Amino acid sequence: MSPLENSRNESKHVCADVTKQVPNKGMSRRGFFKLAGIAVAAGAASVSLPKICAAKDLSSPLPYGSIADDKFWRNVQNQFSIDPNVVYMNIGTTGSTPKAILESYSKYNELAAYHPRTFEAELGATLGLPAQREALAAQFGCNMDEICLSHNTTDGLDTIINGLDFQRKDEILITHHEHIGALSPLHVLRDRYGVIIKEVEIPVLKTESADQFVESFRNNISKKTKAILFSHxxxxTGTRLPARELCTLAREHGLISIVDGAHGPGMIQLDFHDMGCDFYAGAGHKWQCGPGGTGILYLRNQGENLPKFWTQNASTYTFAVEPYGNKRGAFDIAYSLQYRGQGNIAAFLATVDACNMWEEIGRDKIEEYVCGLGSYLKKGLKEKFGGAGTFFAPDIPEFATGLTSFNPFDDIHDSTKIMTLVDRLAKEAGYQVRYTDFYLHVGDIVRAYALRISTHLFHNRTQIDGLIDALYNIYLEMEG
Ligand SMILES: Cc1ncc(COP(=O)(O)O)c(C=O)c1O
Incomplete structure (x- = not known):
């Protein structure tokens, strides 16, 4: 009996169902609804809400997309074990893993404990999670040799930025709203190698068309420019940038395109080939709701002008039969990045299960629902505040996301008021949101502040109505 067969046989004694899943493509595509009981739970009670959320008429259609099937979404919402005493609206920072995925994660961990080595053998001698990467490739519009699991967005961005072949005085264009996950490795390039990092101003208050973003980048391209990097x-502010148009611009000028996709996977549908980016680093734990410490990393590995790239944090490089240098296209570059020494394979497997669960619910449905709730929230705030307050991303479908940024106060530069509001919303009304700070324009020295509210598939309109009421009441008290 081979070690693989042996391990499967033995593991039947502890968690036979898991051993069936490991060598295949995670859970079967239809597995999670059944496992999670969504079908049987049809019509079950909705999630418990803080007292402040008085139920309102839910029959009116949402202004963005069709979110008619409340029963369906209640069943989806029942798959999460979030504390019913709070309404958690900070998915942009951390997601919440569904119950069924927690179960499978726990079973994978049990199996790993039972078979410390043969669990890895179940995945094949390559340890390259081939079936799992194949499943991800089908879901994210790319080839299997272009996608792998990373440890988070920061790790993915680090892998990309430090793997590229930048020289002194090369220029990388970025937006003036990038996250430290991208800025840190970029600043290392700047300080270590003399690479120039140039901020491009993107619209914040008057966002009207994709052209504004494209023109901002186009106007800053010079002979020295080698790459553009932007957050999807x-x-x-939660603004969705026109990724396809920006990647086309990059291609037209022979530039490398790098996308910080922390908020992409699990919130919106993604097709990397259609987007045309060279690199995309996403999170597995935020909107995709996989276990912590997981990410989804895409590297284009087909077509023309593949950027020179070194897989420097892949632990297969030294052991390659033939040194592969920075050859692209000829080998499975994603495989070599997948294997970085001992890792949390149980978390990777559970993340693929979460991806399969999202497929089963329907990524198109999820995007419509999540962005629809965002639009519902914006409209509700506009109504409640009678048009007062500042929105930092427009309610236009093209730019819509599940992240809404809003400041109700006249002085958008007052940090104390926003911090107090975030604090009081959590303590007095049970709504957990966060604030963000940013510059409206390149060169500003005073920051603007906004509440950042995440809407996801485990929320509903009643909760959003409750948030708007709570926010308004606290605002009135604060403004005397
Ligand atoms: C735009 C952006 N990039 C990168 C990150 C870092 O993400 P992670 O925690 O997955 O490393 C975040 C985190 O919130 C983010 O918002």
């Missing part, structure tokens, strides 16, 4: 969805 900025964490500061």
């Amino acid at each position: 969805i900025t964490y500061k």
Whole structure:
């Protein structure tokens, strides 16, 4: 009996169902609804809400997309074990893993404990999670040799930025709203090698068309420019950038395109080939709701002008039969990045299960629902505050996301008021949101502040109505 067969046989004694899943493509595509009991739970009670959320008429259609099937979404919401005494609206920072995925994660961990080595053998001698990467490739519009699991967005960005072949005085264009996950490795390039990092101003208050973003980048391209880097969805305001158009611009000028996709996977549908980016670093734990310490990393490995790239944090490089240098296209570059020494394979497997669960619910449905709730929130705030307050991302479907940024106060530069509001919303009304700070324009020295509210598939309109009421009441008290 081979070690693989042996391990499967033995593991039947502890968690036979898991051993069936490991060598295959995670859970079967149809597995999670059944496992999670969504079908049987049809019509079950909705999530418990803080007292402040008085139920309102839910029959009116949402202004963005069709979110008619409340029963369906209640069943989805029942798959999460979030504390019913709070309404958690900070998915942009950390997601919440569904119950079924927690179960499978725990079973994978049990199996790993039972078979410390043969658990890895279940994945094949390559340890390259081939079936799992194949499943991800089908879901994210790319080839299997272009996608792997990373440890988080920061790790993915680090892998990309430090793997590229930048020289002194090369220029990288970025937006003025990038996250430290991208800025840190970029600043290392700047300080270590003399690479120039140039901020491009993107619209914040008057966002009207994709052209504004494209023109901002186009106007800053010079002979020295080698790459552009931008957030697909900025964490500061929640604006969705026109990724396809920006990647086309990069291609037209022979530039490398790098996308910080922390808020992409699990919130919106992604097709990397269609987007045309060279690199995309996403999170597995935020909107995709996989276990912590997971990410989804894409590297284009087909077509023309593949950027020179070194897989410097891949632990297969030294052991390659033939040194592969920075050859691209000829070998499975994603495989070599997948294997970085001992890792949390149980978390990777559970993240693929979460991805399969999202497929089963329907990524198109999820995007419509999540962005629809964002639009519902914006409209509700506008109504409640009678048009007062500042929105930092427009309610236009093209730019829509599950992140809404809003400041109700006249002085958007007052940090104390926003911090107090975040604090009081949590303590007095049970709504957990966060604030962000940012510059409206390149060169500003005073920051603007906004509440950042995440809407995800485990929320509903009643909760959003409750948040708007709570926010308004606290605002009135604060403004005397
Ligand atoms: C735009 C952006 N990039 C990168 C990160 C870092 O993400 P992670 O925690 O997955 O490393 C974040 C985190 O919030 C983010 O918002």
